[in-house]
Amino acid sequence: xxxxxxxxxxxxxxxxxxxxxxxxxxxxxxxxxxxxxxxxxxxxxxxxxxxxxxxxxxxxxxxxxxxxxxxxxxxxxxxxxxxxxxxxxxxxxxxxxxxxxxxxxxxxxxxxxxxxxxxxxxxxxxxxxxxxxxxxxxxxxxxxxxxxxxxxxxxxxxxxxxxxxxxxxxxxxxxxxxxxxxxxxxxxxxxxxxxxxxxxxxx
Numbered sequence: 659x660x661x662x663x664x665x666x667x668x669x670x671x672x673x674x675x676x677x678x679x680x681x682x683x684x685x686x687x688x689x690x691x692x693x694x695x696x697x698x699x700x701x702x703x704x705x706x707x708x709x710x711x712x713x714x715x716x717x718x719x720x721x722x723x724x725x726x727x728x729x730x731x732x733x734x735x736x737x738x739x740x741x742x743x744x745x746x747x748x749x750x751x752x753x754x755x756x757x758x759x760x761x762x763x764x765x766x767x768x769x770x771x772x773x774x775x776x777x778x779x780x781x782x783x784x785x786x787x788x789x790x791x792x793x794x795x796x797x798x799x800x801x802x803x804x805x806x807x808x809x810x811x812x813x814x815x816x817x818x819x820x821x822x823x824x825x826x827x828x829x830x831x832x833x834x835x836x837x838x839x840x841x842x843x844x845x846x847x848x849x850x851x852x853x854x855x856x857x858x859x860x861x
Contacts, residue, residue, distance in 0.1 A: 663821075664723055664724075664725050664726075664821070665725045667723075667725070667726075667821055668704060668723060668725035668726045668728070668729050669725075669729070671703065671704050671726070671729075672704055672706070672729075675706075678848070678849075679706070681848045682795060682848075682852070682854075685795060685854055686706070686707060686710050686766065686795065687710045689793050689795075689854075689856060690707060690710035690711055690764060690793065691710055691711075691712060692712070693711065693712070693715055693761070693762050693764075693791075693793075694712075694714065694715060694761060695715060695716070695760075695761030695762070696715070696716050696718070696759060696760050696761050696762075697711065697715050697716065697717045697718070697760065697761065697762050697763070697764060698717075698718050698720065698755065698760050698762070698763045698764065698785065699717055699718070699719040699720065699739075699764045700720060700746050700763060700764065700765040700768050700769075700778070701720065701721055701722070701746065701765070701767075701768030701771065701772070702719035702720060702721045702726075702727070702730060702741075703721060703723075703726045703730065703768075704726050704729045704730050704733070705719070705729070705730030705731075705732075705733035705734070706733075706766070707764055707766060708730065708733040708734060708735070708737065708739060709733065709735075711737060711739070713736075713737055713738070715737075715738065716738045716740070717737070717738065717739040717740065718740050718742060718754065718755065719739055719740065719741050719742065720742045720744055720745075720746055720751065721741070721742070721743065721744075722743070722744060722745040722746075723821070724743050727741055727743050742754065745772075745773075746768075746772060746778050746781070747772070747773070747774055747777050747778055747781065751781075755785050756785075757784045757785060758784075758785070758786070758787050758788070759785060759787070760785045760786050760787060760790055761786075761787060761790055761791070762786075762790060762791040762792070762793060763782050763785070763786060763790070763791070763792050763793070764793045765792065765793065765794055765795075765796070766793070766794070766795040766796075767795060767796060767797065768796075769794075769796050769827070769829045769832075770796060770797060770823045770824045770825075770827055770829065771820075771821065771822040771823045771824070773822070775827070775829065775832060776832065776836075779832065779833065779836040779838075780836065782836075782859075783836060783837065783859055786859050788859070788860075789858055789859070789860070790858070790859055791841070791856055791857065791858055791859075792833070792838055792856070792857040792858075792859065793855075793856055793857075794829075794833065794853065794854060794855050794856075794857065795852065795853075795854045796829045796830070796852070796853050796854075797825070797850040797851060797852055797853075798827060798828060798829050798830055798850075798851050798852070798853045799825070799826040799827060799828050799851070800850075800851050801851060806826070809825040809826045810825075810826050812825060813825045813826050825850070829853065830845075830853040833857060837859060837860065838857035838858070838859055839857060839858055839859075839860055840855050840856070840857050841855075841856045841857065841858050842855055842856050843855035843856075843857075
């Protein structure tokens, strides 16, 4: 993806997502406001989650897009948020995030874009403390046959437009296959099928 398009995407992202955020914003707030300790914000984008973190946590916000990361700076507002311009599967992250060091990992609308979500989830398992939490809001492949077919057909073009986002991943199944157990879990549809939940890793 060109640098020009990446900058344009970052500039327009928040406006493009306004109606979507109106539907999931309360979920973000409820799931994030009471987190404590050391937090990893995966694919932090333009900093949509930042407003919902309380002032007592230390957040490592990892984002591979420099334009998106730059746009997120204005949303830090004095909170203890460290920005890293890295892909979540970059080996360099292991120098910053030690095993069993995180109290929670937040992944909102991002596992759809990661090239190797299996590796990402394996890393999450290493980094989380015993009983550490994984907070998820993700869109997943539709459970309706016709819609699922449409998503499959649209996906190659959508990935280009949406900077690597995939419409047809069964992220909910993958998370559970890696040993994460839901403390709470819900599905709903707002154009796309949404899977949200708080998962605990039983080490």
